[in-house]
Amino acid sequence: MAEVLVYVDHVDGAVRKPTLELLTLARRIGEPVAVALGSGAENTAAVLAEHGAVKVLTHDAAEYADYLVVPKVDALQAAYEAVSAGGSLAAVLVPSSAEGKEIAARLAIRIGSGIITDAVDLEAGDEGPVATQSAFAASFTTKSRVSKGTPVITVKPNSAAVQAAPAAGAVEALAVSFSEKATGTKVTARTPREATGRPELTEAAIVVSGGRGVNGAENFSVIENLADSLGAAVGASRAAVDAGWYPHSNQVGQTGKSVSPQLYIASGISGAIQHRAGMQTSKTIVAINKDAEAPIFDLVDYGVVGDLFEVVPQLTDEIKSRKG
Amino acid sequence: MSLRIVVTVKYVPDATGDRHFAEDLTVDRDDVDGLLSELDEYAVEQALQIADEADDAEITVLTVGPEDAKDALRKALSMGAHKAIHVEDDDLHGTDAIGTSLVLAKAIEKAGYDLVISGMASTDGTAGIVPALLAERLGVPQVTLLSEVSVEGGPTGTVKGRRDGDTASEQLEASLPAVVSVTDQSGEARYPSFKGIMAAKKKPVESWDLEDLEIEADEVGLEGSWTKVDTAAERPARTAGTIVKDEGEGGKQLAEFLAGQKFI
Ligand SMILES: Cc1cc2nc3c(=O)[nH]c(=O)nc-3n(C[C@H](O)[C@H](O)[C@H](O)COP(=O)(O)OP(=O)(O)OC[C@H]3O[C@@H](n4cnc5c(N)ncnc54)[C@H](O)[C@@H]3O)c2cc1C
Numbered sequence A: 001m002a003e004v005l006v007y008v009d010h011v012d013g014a015v016r017k018p019t020l021e022l023l024t025l026a027r028r029i030g031e032p033v034a035v036a037l038g039s040g041a042e043n044t045a046a047v048l049a050e051h052g053a054v055k056v057l058t059h060d061a062a063e064y065a066d067y068l069v070v071p072k073v074d075a076l077q078a079a080y081e082a083v084s085a086g087g088s089l090a091a092v093l094v095p096s097s098a099e100g101k102e103i104a105a106r107l108a109i110r111i112g113s114g115i116i117t118d119a120v121d122l123e124a125g126d127e128g129p130v131a132t133q134s135a136f137a138a139s140f141t142t143k144s145r146v147s148k149g150t151p152v153i154t155v156k157p158n159s160a161a162v163q164a165a166p167a168a169g170a171v172e173a174l175a176v177s178f179s180e181k182a183t184g185t186k187v188t189a190r191t192p193r194e195a196t197g198r199p200e201l202t203e204a205a206i207v208v209s210g211g212r213g214v215n216g217a218e219n220f221s222v223i224e225n226l227a228d229s230l231g232a233a234v235g236a237s238r239a240a241v242d243a244g245w246y247p248h249s250n251q252v253g254q255t256g257k258s259v260s261p262q263l264y265i266a267s268g269i270s271g272a273i274q275h276r277a278g279m280q281t282s283k284t285i286v287a288i289n290k291d292a293e294a295p296i297f298d299l300v301d302y303g304v305v306g307d308l309f310e311v312v313p314q315l316t317d318e319i320k321s322r323k324g
Numbered sequence B: 001m002s003l004r005i006v007v008t009v010k011y012v013p014d015a016t017g018d019r020h021f022a023e024d025l026t027v028d029r030d031d032v033d034g035l036l037s038e039l040d041e042y043a044v045e046q047a048l049q050i051a052d053e054a055d056d057a058e059i060t061v062l063t064v065g066p067e068d069a070k071d072a073l074r075k076a077l078s079m080g081a082h083k084a085i086h087v088e089d090d091d092l093h094g095t096d097a098i099g100t101s102l103v104l105a106k107a108i109e110k111a112g113y114d115l116v117i118s119g120m121a122s123t124d125g126t127a128g129i130v131p132a133l134l135a136e137r138l139g140v141p142q143v144t145l146l147s148e149v150s151v152e153g154g155p156t157g158t159v160k161g162r163r164d165g166d167t168a169s170e171q172l173e174a175s176l177p178a179v180v181s182v183t184d185q186s187g188e189a190r191y192p193s194f195k196g197i198m199a200a201k202k203k204p205v206e207s208w209d210l211e212d213l214e215i216e217a218d219e220v221g222l223e224g225s226w227t228k229v230d231t232a233a234e235r236p237a238r239t240a241g242t243i244v245k246d247e248g249e250g251g252k253q254l255a256e257f258l259a260g261q262k263f264i
């Protein structure tokens, strides 16, 4: 069976959920071989094996943290060469984070392959893997293939339900020699993002978002309280972010995060096309807005026309009492 | 020596219009107005600010696109860029990201550059990969997704910036020449002034075709693409949901709905 290279997104050995989704999708087209780089790479092996990795190629070096993107491209290329030399390689899959897409793009040029970004589904086809993409703010669905080289495909978070499928997950050290270009862009300082204790926005099953209607940073506690009652992540519209009420890392939309949760609750958000681009594929959509004409209501499964400062706290109380 | 900045700008269908695909599954450009990708306005803005800080700088805006893409160049020129290059060729229709990056890289090399500035992503394809592809092709550092950027020391100097990632915020630094991309957090783009609009009409716009760039027709276009779109289908409209007016019980009604859907 052909192998599928899966690039592992992890933080100090803790594998992020989109990678487990990738392993699930990879098994549809071949045998997953995972590539884990940087500090803690070896600690990823157990969970990767549990989810179907037949092999885990690992490598750690200071370069991964000290320089931008290129060292990881060099390593993924080394993995590509090692695996394709030994047999047939069906595809290279990379999580669709900003960095993941950049790594995938540069690898694609180096190995003479086409690239598909932001796939939301993947299946085996007669002429290689077929990727589903959402286009034009999710108003279209396309199916595409890579027609030259080994398909390089990046996949969005929440594109598949994670399934366990125990495999060997044998750890092998990957030999990497960095290119001259690897040290081109130096990371001179790094400030880790503060943990909020809430689920990661792109991975959360429920997202509760607030917009301009929230009318002030201090009022975002109304949104946060609802989120906490549901165990949800908090999102924000760009208007709320631009006003400085909530961090940019929580922005949902074209230039923020794109989310695809089971449930999305928008409060005080009008539903501009750029916001919709980031949340339109949510399974169930709920909105609270005092303007009955707001475009967000075109998308909803359930909408409440009303003042969010009345509706949201009542909802939160009701959820708490039901959960008892 | 003058700091040579090339800003890559894309001409895209208006996101607020009715965007769709043509029969050959490329973007239908006939039925919807085009414009300069809003995210590339931020790239033009940062180029203007970097030029202001430098002793001497020249900003060239570059687009690869059909005839109408000149509109995108005019807009960038009216914001204050100095000159423009339009790569236009019938054989470019349907080019994918790898092909686009080839054309852009050849044009950037031909134009001469110390710094390339791109947007974080186009507003139609939204892949966000062209800047990385350009850095790979040009063999220069990529300093991408910056929400803050500055250049010191002229054409042989350094570029510094801040990249706000998923798990951390990073300070980056590289020597020129380099490829930079900027986010919409980098600073509001200026509106063209009347004077700027008038001045833009007199600024030079060069047109290059594939031959000028020594690119063969089969390296680009639909045929030359390394990806193939098999189908494009409009997503079925969402079925009309329930909408209630809050008359004091809106939150409770919503809770009832969520409970029915097993979210509570
Ligand atoms: C290139 C580009 C990229 C962009 N990217 C993004 C992006 O990633 N994400 C994004 O969100 N936007 C993005 N935008 C901005 C987008 O166009 C909208 O401006 C933005 O989404 C509006 O945010 P909003 O819905 O919170 O505000 P508004 O459109 O002002 O809507 C506020 C809503 O709140 C309602 N409201 C007010 N008070 C109350 C109340 N007390 N109770 C209930 N409802 C109330 C109002 O009726 C209104 O509908 C982008 C724009 C551009 C040009």
Ligand SMILES: Cc1cc2nc3c(=O)[nH]c(=O)nc-3n(C[C@H](O)[C@H](O)[C@H](O)COP(=O)(O)OP(=O)(O)OC[C@H]3O[C@@H](n4cnc5c(N)ncnc54)[C@H](O)[C@@H]3O)c2cc1C
Residues within 6 Å of the ligand: A115, A116, A117, A134, A135, A136, B008, B009, B010, B011, B027, B037, B039, B040, B043, B062, B063, B064, B065, B095, B096, B097, B098, B100, B104, B117, B118, B119, B120, B121, B122, B123, B124, B125, B126, B127, B128, B129, B130, B131, B227
């Ligand atoms: C819905 C859709 C899906 C697509 N999916 C794929 C895919 O999966 N794989 C693939 O290979 N191609 C794909 N394409 C084609 C691809 O979008 C174009 O080839 C495009 O020129 C490059 O990608 P992008 O628009 O996503 O640019 P991005 O990588 O998002 O653009 C980033 C920056 O690059 C610069 N730039 C991009 N294009 C140009 C240009 N023509 N002229 C000047 N500057 C430019 C701009 O500064 C822009 O801000 C898709 C196109 C569409 C419309």
